[in-house]
Amino acid sequence: MSSSKPTTSPVSVPEAVVNRLSMYLRELQHVVAAGKPTTSSSQLGRRLGFTDAQVRKDLAHFGHFGHPGIGYRCQELIDAIRCILGTDRQWKVALVGVGNLGRALLGYRGFDPQGFEIVAAFDAELSKVGNEIESVPIYDIARLREVVSAKQVELGMVAVPAEHAQAVADQLVEAGVTGIVNFAPVTLKVPEGISKVGVDLARELEQVTFAVANRLRSAEHGAELDQTEATKTGS
Amino acid sequence: MSSSKPTTSPVSVPEAVVNRLSMYLRELQHVVAAGKPTTSSSQLGRRLGFTDAQVRKDLAHFGHFGHPGIGYRCQELIDAIRCILGTDRQWKVALVGVGNLGRALLGYRGFDPQGFEIVAAFDAELSKVGNEIESVPIYDIARLREVVSAKQVELGMVAVPAEHAQAVADQLVEAGVTGIVNFAPVTLKVPEGISKVGVDLARELEQVTFAVANRLRSAEHGAELDQTEATKTGS
């Protein structure tokens, strides 16, 4: 039992595990940045709010990465997780919608180091077309299919108004992307075999207000032994 | 039986249920916008990718909202869910960090209709201070405590670089906010009783690449009967 390459065919991994895998990765990067070469399931768990057993079980889905008596060598585990997540290589991403949010995504410094490169942006407003933002060229959305194919873009980010999101997603799929991150507050329909994730900013806030409102309710109400903690995803 | 006010003290609701509640709300708003006065658990479920039983069970945590034989009256259920989530009133929000992402958040049109109003923004860069963006005034971050207290801000959004996020969160808590949405890729520590949610853009992309990479692996590999669908949160 010692380090090894990730199991090639994970057969069926709960989505929650994949979520936590990303968190472990981020945390490991912080540990490395702090100069520590190794860490342990309990340390990792403590920092993220999980039990040590959970951390070990999660990682065990993919292989044997730990060293008994030692813990995990950070760089080793980072490499393994990136391999599992598929970010051991660079992914080409297209952004559709160069509004406020789109521009923010173009300027976001966190993508490149994690393996994502925005190689093209699209907008329907012709005054934006032809410019570059953060050295990403902006194309007429009418050319989406052509450009996405030509540049071999694999992932799409949808940052257009809700009413156009489905149409944009359809075009992205048509053009050959295999995964979509959607920032519009609608539920996209995508064909089987295309992955998608939705990020809805108002919904994130609602998760917080629920916890707050709930706390207020129990407080004024009469001290139920209620304990709803809204520590959803880490961070 | 029939409609009623949400149960006041939900005692203990799984976080996943709260997440879905937000999705039901969004979906119901779309149904209303389409002119339909009622919907059903199966319709709602189909649109979001859940079973009808799940929808009913989720809602049953909070009261009896449905009408046997009819389904759910959309507006009624919308009102009930907003009440449960605490967004039946307006929440005052402070934004810290007026970079690319911060500006996008200031310009985001989706907050107001869902009950969120950004009433103040803060930045350390003094050239930004004193201006308004989207008619939100930008203050020196040194005045965070003072302004947040004075304006009775309840929620904070952290959109500063990772290395400053914890310090900013500490100040927000000090100043009296009860909930935080964090956009920096770090795990914040907040005191018991403060709610937080983390949004990490690179992590969202990783959820997608995992699914894609996984699909590629099984494909080239040898057709395991693997079925990993990355249809995380809806959208």
Add this chain to the structure above:
DNA sequence: TACTGTGAACAATTTCACAGCA
């Protein structure tokens, strides 16, 4: 000693299936 990996126990969540109301 300090830690991992893991079967077995436990807990939570989801689905099923059906009674009951409009």
Add this chain to the structure above:
DNA sequence: TGCTGTGAAATTGTTCACAGTA
């Protein structure tokens, strides 16, 4: 008939506790 609400069953996920390795 069409739909909800809900116990009971099935499934999934988490924690415990310990054998085993460095």
